[in-house]
Structure formats: C-alpha cells, structure tokens
Amino acid sequence: xxAHFPAIVRAGGWAARRTISTAARTSQSSANGSxxxxxxxxxxxxxxxxxxxxxxxxxxxKKARIGWTxxxxxxxxSLKSWFGVGEKNARSGRGQPANLxxxxxxxxxxxxxxxxxxxxxxxxxxxxxxxxxxxRGGMASRxxxxxxxxxxxxxxxxxxxxxxxxxxxxxxSLPATIDDVFETxxxxxxxxxxxxxxxxxxxxxxxxxxxxxxARHRSxxxxxxxxxxxxxxxxxxxxxxxxxxxxxxxxDLGHVVTSLNDTVWSLEGHNDGALIxxxxxxxxxxxxxxxxxxxxxxxxxxRGARNRNVHVVTVEDPVEEFLRxxxxxxxxxxxxxLATSRIDYTPRELGRDVxxxxxxxxxxxxxxxxxxxxxxxxxxxxxRDVFHFAGTGHLLVATAHASSLVEGMRQVMRAMxxxxxxxxxxxxxxxxxxxxxxxxxxxNYTAQIPTVWRRCAAAVSTLVTEGFGSVLxxxxxxxxxxxxxxxxxxxxxxxxxxxxxNAKNAIxxxxxxxxxxxx
Amino acid sequence: MSDVxxxxxxxxxxxxxxxxxxxxxxxxxxxxxTTSVCLVGPTGVGKSIMALHxxxxxxxxxxxxxxxxxxxxxxxxxxxxxxxxxxxxxALGDRGRAxxxxxxxxxxxxxxxxxxxxxxxxxxxxxxxxELLINQKSKDxxxxxxxxxxxxxxxxxxxxxxxxxxxxxxxxxxxxxIDAVEGxxxxxxxxxxxxxxxxxxxxxxxxxxxxxxxxxxxxVEEVSRRSRGSSPEQYLADTVVRLRRRLSSHGYSxxxxxxxxxxxxxHVRGEHAFVIRDGxxxxxxxxxxxxxxQHFTLAIKTNDTSQAGKPxxxxxxx
Numbered sequence: 001x002x003a004h005f006p007a008i009v010r011a012g013g014w015a016a017r018r019t020i021s022t023a024a025r026t027s028q029s030s031a032n033g034s035x036x037x038x039x040x041x042x043x044x045x046x047x048x049x050x051x052x053x054x055x056x057x058x059x060x061x062k063k064a065r066i067g068w069t070x071x072x073x074x075x076x077x078s079l080k081s082w083f084g085v086g087e088k089n090a091r092s093g094r095g096q097p098a099n100l101x102x103x104x105x106x107x108x109x110x111x112x113x114x115x116x117x118x119x120x121x122x123x124x125x126x127x128x129x130x131x132x133x134x135x136r137g138g139m140a141s142r143x144x145x146x147x148x149x150x151x152x153x154x155x156x157x158x159x160x161x162x163x164x165x166x167x168x169x170x171x172x173s174l175p176a177t178i179d180d181v182f183e184t185x186x187x188x189x190x191x192x193x194x195x196x197x198x199x200x201x202x203x204x205x206x207x208x209x210x211x212x213x214x215a216r217h218r219s220x221x222x223x224x225x226x227x228x229x230x231x232x233x234x235x236x237x238x239x240x241x242x243x244x245x246x247x248x249x250x251x252d253l254g255h256v257v258t259s260l261n262d263t264v265w266s267l268e269g270h271n272d273g274a275l276i277x278x279x280x281x282x283x284x285x286x287x288x289x290x291x292x293x294x295x296x297x298x299x300x301x302x303r304g305a306r307n308r309n310v311h312v313v314t315v316e317d318p319v320e321e322f323l324r325x326x327x328x329x330x331x332x333x334x335x336x337x338l339a340t341s342r343i344d345y346t347p348r349e350l351g352r353d354v355x356x357x358x359x360x361x362x363x364x365x366x367x368x369x370x371x372x373x374x375x376x377x378x379x380x381x382x383x384r385d386v387f388h389f390a391g392t393g394h395l396l397v398a399t400a401h402a403s404s405l406v407e408g409m410r411q412v413m414r415a416m417x418x419x420x421x422x423x424x425x426x427x428x429x430x431x432x433x434x435x436x437x438x439x440x441x442x443x444n445y446t447a448q449i450p451t452v453w454r455r456c457a458a459a460v461s462t463l464v465t466e467g468f469g470s471v472l473x474x475x476x477x478x479x480x481x482x483x484x485x486x487x488x489x490x491x492x493x494x495x496x497x498x499x500x501x502n503a504k505n506a507i508x509x510x511x512x513x514x515x516x517x518x519x
Numbered sequence: 520m521s522d523v524x525x526x527x528x529x530x531x532x533x534x535x536x537x538x539x540x541x542x543x544x545x546x547x548x549x550x551x552x553t554t555s556v557c558l559v560g561p562t563g564v565g566k567s568i569m570a571l572h573x574x575x576x577x578x579x580x581x582x583x584x585x586x587x588x589x590x591x592x593x594x595x596x597x598x599x600x601x602x603x604x605x606x607x608x609x610a611l612g613d614r615g616r617a618x619x620x621x622x623x624x625x626x627x628x629x630x631x632x633x634x635x636x637x638x639x640x641x642x643x644x645x646x647x648x649x650e651l652l653i654n655q656k657s658k659d660x661x662x663x664x665x666x667x668x669x670x671x672x673x674x675x676x677x678x679x680x681x682x683x684x685x686x687x688x689x690x691x692x693x694x695x696x697i698d699a700v701e702g703x704x705x706x707x708x709x710x711x712x713x714x715x716x717x718x719x720x721x722x723x724x725x726x727x728x729x730x731x732x733x734x735x736x737x738x739v740e741e742v743s744r745r746s747r748g749s750s751p752e753q754y755l756a757d758t759v760v761r762l763r764r765r766l767s768s769h770g771y772s773x774x775x776x777x778x779x780x781x782x783x784x785x786h787v788r789g790e791h792a793f794v795i796r797d798g799x800x801x802x803x804x805x806x807x808x809x810x811x812x813q814h815f816t817l818a819i820k821t822n823d824t825s826q827a828g829k830p831x832x833x834x835x836x837x
Contacts, residue, residue: 406713466725467715469675472682487683512650516679
C-alpha cells in the first residue's frame with residue numbers, strides 16, 4: 001500500500017503530516033509528538049468525548065483500519081480515499097479536543113467500468129461506500145485527503161456514501177462542511193489540488209469536488225469524454241418542463257420556460273449574476289427556476305470544451321425535486337443514477353446538509369459550480385449571502401416571494417442595505433434577471449404570466465439614476481429593452497399555448513392593466 | 520422624406536420657414552424619429568388652445584393618411600368640458616373645417632374620417648377603458664383627464680402609458696400632449712411612488728427618452744409672466760414656442776408668440792402678435808379665415824351632455 005501511495009504531506013497547515021496507514025500515523029505521531037498525543041490528552045479531560053472515540057491514538061483500544069481498493073486497470077481506476085483526523089485549532093493549541101472521525105469497514109464499490117468512460121465518470125462513480133464516525137464537537141471542518149492516480153488538470157466530483165452511522169450519531173453531530181486543501185498524487189508526479197467535501201443528498205453522501213493540479217498541468221479544451229459533447233447531449237431530466245398539448249385548462253409551464261429562456265439570459269453572453277424568480281406560493285416559480293437552470297446546464301454541457309461535467313449545487317429547505325434522469329422513477333437518486341446524465345449534482349438541504357445559506361455559498365466557491373440553485377431566499381441575511389455569491393462570476397438561480405417585480409427588487413435592495421445610488425448600481429450589476437410570475441385565472445383557464453427585468457446595456461444605469469421608476473414594462477423584446485411586460489408575454493404565450501379566445505383577450509387585458517399599475 | 524408637424528394654423532406654421540411646420544428628420548434605422556415641442560407661457564395666454572390645435576391637426580393627418588397611431592391629450596388643469604368646448608368652437612374634429620391652404624393634403628376629411636375628443640379617466644385598481652383605448656386603434660383624440668382621478672404618481676403613470684402605447688411595429692409615431700407639466704409636479708411632489716427623490720429634469724429626461732422611438736411629445740408649461748429662466752422642458756425640447764401677453768400703455772392686452780428654439784431648422788425670430796378669435800367661424804364665402812370653421816347659421820350652444828365628444832360645428836354639414 002505504502003509503496004504505491006506514499007505518505008501524503010500537506011502543503012502547509014495545522015495538521016502537519018498525514019499518513020495513509022495506521023502504522024505510519026502512529027510513527028508519525030510519535031515522531032513529532034503532537035497530533036495524537038494531544039488528541040488523547042485533550043480527550044481525556046472530556047469523558048463524553050472519550051466514549052465516542054473509537055480507535056485512534058494510544059487511548060483507544062481498537063485501531064483504525066483504513067481500507068482501500070484498486071479499481072480497474074492502472075493508471076486510471078485507482079482510487080484511494082482516506083478520511084483524515086484532525087484537531088480543531090491544533091495550530092494554536094486551543095479549543096476542543098481532536099477530532100474523532102474514524103473509518104471502519106471502509107470498502108469501495110466498483111461499478112462496471114465498461115458503462116462509463118472518461119476520468120470524471122470514473123472518479124465519480126467509484127463511490128466509496130463505508131462508514132464514518134464523526135464527532136459532534138462543533139468542528140466546522142474535516143480533513144479529507146484523496147490519493148488517486150488521475151492526471152492533473154481535472155475538476156470532478158466524488159460522492160462518498162456515509163452509511164448508516166450518520167443516522168446513528170444524529171444529524172446535529174455531523175459537521176457542517178468539510179473543507180480542506182487536497183493533495184493529489186499519481187505514480188509519477190505529485191500535484192496539489194484544491195477541493196471541498198460537503199454533505200449532500202440529505203446527509204447520505206459526501207460530495208467531494210476536487211480541482212486537481214496546478215495551472216501548468218491543466219489540460220486545455222479537453223472534451224468531456226474524448227468526443228464532442230455536442231454529439232451526446234444531456235438527456236431530459238426531472239427539472240425539464242415539457243409542454244403538454246393535452247392540457248386545456250391551464251397554460252403549460254413548458255411554454256413559459258421556453259419564452260423565458262429566450263429572454264432572461266444575458267444578451268452579452270456573460271451569464272453571471274443572480275437570476276431570481278419571484279412569485280407567490282404555488283405560482284410555479286420553483287419549477288420554472290429549476291427548468292431554467294436545466295436549460296442553462298444543457299447549454300453549458302453542449303459547449304464541448306470542458307474539463308469536467310456540468311456541476312449544479314442546490315440549496316433548499318427542503319429539497320423539492322431531485323435532479324435525476326426523467327425516465328428514472330426513483331425520487332431519491334443516487335449519484336450512480338446521475339452518471340448517465342453527465343451532470344454533477346450536489347443537492348444540499350438546509351438544516352441537514354448545511355447549516356446556513358452562507359455556509360453553502362462559501363462551500364460552493366470551492367465546488368466549481370456551473371450554476372447554484374437556491375430555493376426560497378427568505379431572510380435579509382440570506383439575501384446578502386446570495387448576492388455576495390452572485391458577485392463572484394457564477395450563475396445563481398434563486399426563488400423568493402414577492403407581490404410584484406418592483407417589490408421583489410426592492411426586497412433585494414432593502415436586504416442589501418442599499419442607501420445610495422452607487423450601492424444600488426453595485427447590486428444591480430449582480431442581477432442577471434428578475435422574473436415575477438402572476439397567475440391570471442379566467443373562467444376555467446389559468447395562465448402564469450411573467451414579467452422580466454434583465455441586465456442590458458442601459459438597464460443598470462437607468463436603475464441607478466432613476467430608481468425603480470425606470471422599471472417600465474415594455475411591449476417588445478429588443479436588445480435595448482430592460483423590462484418586458486406581462487402584456488408581451490401574454491400575447492406570445494397565449495398564442496403558443498392555444499388558449500381559448502375569450503380567455504386570451506381577457507388575460508391580455510388584465511396583463512396590460514398590471515403593466516399600467518406597475519404590479 | 521422628412522415629416523412635418525403642424526399646428527393647423529397657417530400663419531403660425533409659416534414661422535417655421537420653408538417646411539411650414541416643425542420638421543422631423545427621417546431616422547437612419549427602422550425606428551421612427553420623433554420630436555418634442557414645448558409651449559411656454561403664462562396663464563390664460565392660449566397654450567391649451569394651441570395644444571389642442573396641434574393634437575387635432577396630428578390626428579387629422581393621421582386619419583387622412585390612414586396611419587395607425589395614438590393621439591393622447593393628458594390634461595392636469597383643463598377639464599374635459601372646457602376642452603371639448605374649445606374643440607367644438609374651432610371645429611377641430613375637422614367636420615366643417617375649411618381646408619388649409621398649402622397643406623400636403625388640403626382635401627377635407629370624409630365624414631367617416633372625422634374624429635372626436637374622447638374622454639377617459641385613469642382608475643387604478645379596476646378595469647378601465649384606458650386599457651381598451653390602448654388596445655384599440657382609435658381614430659379619435661383621447662383626452663386623459665388626470666384631474667378627475669389620481670394614480671399616485673402621474674409621472675410614473677404617464678411613463679407606463681407611453682410604453683403601453685408603443686406599437687409593435689413603428690408604423691407612425693404617436694403623439695402625447697401633456698397639459699400642463701406643472702400639474703404633474705404638484706401631484707407627485709419631489710418623491711416618486713417608490714420614494715426616490717427625483718428632480719424635474721430627471722423626470723422630463725426619462726419621459727422624452729421613453730418616448731424617443733415611438734411618440735412625439737408636446738409639453739405645455741405654465742410660467743409666470745416675469746419668468747425668464749430656462750426650465751428643463753425648454754432645455755430638452757427640440758422646439759420651444761413661447762407665448763406672452765403684453766399690456767400696452769393704454770391697457771390693451773396683446774398676445775405675442777415667439778419661437779425661442781427650433782433645432783436644425785430655420786425659423787422666423789422675434790415676437791409675433793396673434794389673436795384668438797371668438798370661434799364663431801367665418802362665412803363660407805367672402806373674407807374668412809382659412810383655419811376657421813365655416814358657418815351658415817349662428818352658433819347654438821347646448822347643454823346636452825349626450826353630445827359630449829361630438830363635434831358641434833357651427834353650421835350644418837349633415
């Protein structure tokens with residue numbers, strides 16, 4: 001073991017050195033005398049902690065056994081996972097006793113390699129199924145080190161199943177995030193990567209997003225699977241909304257998504273910032289936001305020159321709809337099920353996988369996401385965290401409740417504590433689009449008609465100088481139009497949706513009234 | 520080919536040089552090119568009468584050319600009854616109006632092409648006929664009585680009216696007359712409906728920018744007699760016509776008119792006296808005025824409100 005995977009040495013930090021085997025760890029601890037010794041000594045003063053210690057260090061009777069397995073032929077399929085043990089504030093020597101993360105009966109489940117091809121799929125699908133014990137010591141981070149034989153320059157996600165011990169130890173005892181610098185190595189060259197492991201899938205998995213390798217090692221314009229990604233487009237997912245021509249009682253949301261997809265994205269081609277879908281409850285905002293996210297992911301996947309799968313991180317409370325292949329009936333997908341969709345998916349549930357939106361946004365910055373979906377931003381603090389992330393150059397799709405388009409934008413500005421025009425401009429530049437949905441019932445027919453504010457050449461400047469008075473719903477969709485009114489959407493959607501003629505006229509009239517009243 | 524906007528008053532239009540009206544240059548792109556006109560003057564000098572003439576003349580040319588365009592007259596100080604009285608007195612609906620000499624289409628409108636001043640009132644929160652009037656292709660001049668009801672922020676309401684009136688295809692520019700801008704200012708104050716402090720310059724700028732591609736704007740501004748400074752409307756408008764009332768040493772009041780500014784167009788400078796006649800019209804033969812309605816009988820005024828909005832020409836052409 002040790003011969004193939006030499007001891008991993010962190011590039012710097014508090015944990016000093018890590019080894020793969022227990023024996024190596026013991027020798028290392030005795031060599032520098034710090035981690036395990038301090039761990040045991042600290043733990044000795046806390047009885048409840050000690051009872052939960054299982055096997056590490058001289059105070060434990062059992063010995064941790066780190067298992068690993070070679071997967072497939074060299075050099076591609078070797079994956080070794082090791083959950084490290086760390087001490088909180090070991091650098092300063094203060095704080096709680098050391099961590100108690102242990103791994104027992106770690107085993108690697110190997111999936112048929114013939115189904116999958118490419119580095120990313122292999123790394124992702126070789127899910128490590130094992131059990132880990134974690135402490136409830138309030139530790140915000142855990143150390144994870146992965147040694148694998150993959151070329152540098154790839155970004156990918158590994159899903160590690162945590163097992164039943166998660167439930168045994170209770171949700172609250174789980175760490176919120178696991179955040180560390182990874183060291184990756186292959187047989188020939190040691191490269192340093194960065195990554196982040198977080199809990200996802202309702203605590204059932206650790207999603208480990210890894211960026212391996214230094215910049216000079218990164219491959220450029222590497223196709224996803226050795227072939228053009230456009231030849232193999234993403235299959236339909238559960239987030240996609242397809243039009244249902246049989247539905248005669250309501251305007252199909254598929255039409256709404258198609259129309260929004262043509263209007264909400266940036267005309268300059270830089271789809272960074274926040275796309276926020278407002279509406280009341282049961283207005284379809286979450287479905288539409290997810291469908292727009294799926295459209296974006298499909299667009300990104302079709303670009304071809306990528307070095308990893310498209311990656312979407314979701315933060316919801318609770319998870320309303322898991323992303324999975326449309327033909328997959330299981331509502332709770334496993335990462336293996338998503339393998340065929342070529343989407344890296346990290347669903348995080350507030351309260352179970354992550355404590356706050358802020359933590360989720362902070363983690364997302366280490367997960368190389370193509371899009372981040374936040375379901376229902378409720379508090380001002382969450383808005384600030386969301387917009388802090390939206391200013392980092394990523395696409396963020398969020399939903400929230402508001403009675404009108406302007407009210408939604410005011411809600412954002414109020415949460416961001418905007419007091420000056422300059423601050424309003426700074427927030428406005430982080431907005432990609434703002435959508436507000438309203439339901440228009442007429443007799444037996446119902447239609448969800450949106451109105452949109454989008455970032456275009458003059459949108460931000462007029463919003464800065466004239467405030468929300470510049471949000472005027474226009475009846476056209478040209479490049480210079482910042483706000484598209486409900487009247488325009490009603491006309492185009494109801495025509496495409498084959499609405500009854502009387503309903504079409506009445507809803508168009510009502511949409512115009514909403515535009516005139518600024519609702 | 521450039522378009523020319525006229526007041527329908529030959530002597531006044533003649534002050535704008537060879538174009539005999541306010542010239543609008545053609546656009547380089549497909550969008551319509553619009554212009555802005557500002558009528559400035561103290562109270563009681565005839566600004567609203569001229570603005571109604573301008574609106575009626577625009578509607579007349581639109582109907583004669585069978586173009587689809589809206590003509591809206593938003594009033595904050597002139598009630599519909601008074602406006603309609605002026606409308607009838609000058610036969611602005613074209614019924615009974617004599618053809619204007621030197622005009623491109625000197626023929627009088629057909630009976631079906633005549634038009635009225637149609638009142639409407641903004642009623643927020645309820646289904647109103649404002650939406651109906653926006654949607655339909657009306658041949659009339661819509662009189663938006665902002666005195667009768669308030670929408671909170673009339674500036675914002677007018678912005679929304681402007682963008683709602685915008686046609687999907689720029690066939691022919693609309694015309695919006697705002698009489699008078701001070702009324703909007705008084706109703707809205709310095710804060711807009713969203714609590715944003717807005718200067719009048721900022722609001723006028725937004726109004727003209729919103730209307731730029733699809734609507735001509737005529738702003739009526741009321742200033743005091745001694746006012747000499749340039750208001751934001753005068754600064755931003757392409758054409759500024761100032762009306763004055765001079766008192767002679769004998770106590771005789773005389774109205775004068777001066778074109779202060781006409782961008783990219785020659786015009787006759789100086790003050791020119793003008794007279795607002797009693798509106799009884801001129802006889803069909805003899806020494807009448809070209810822009811007067813022709814009359815055969817004496818005017819009979821009626822209080823019949825059911826006839827509101829219909830032209831009451833002095834003379835019968837039925």
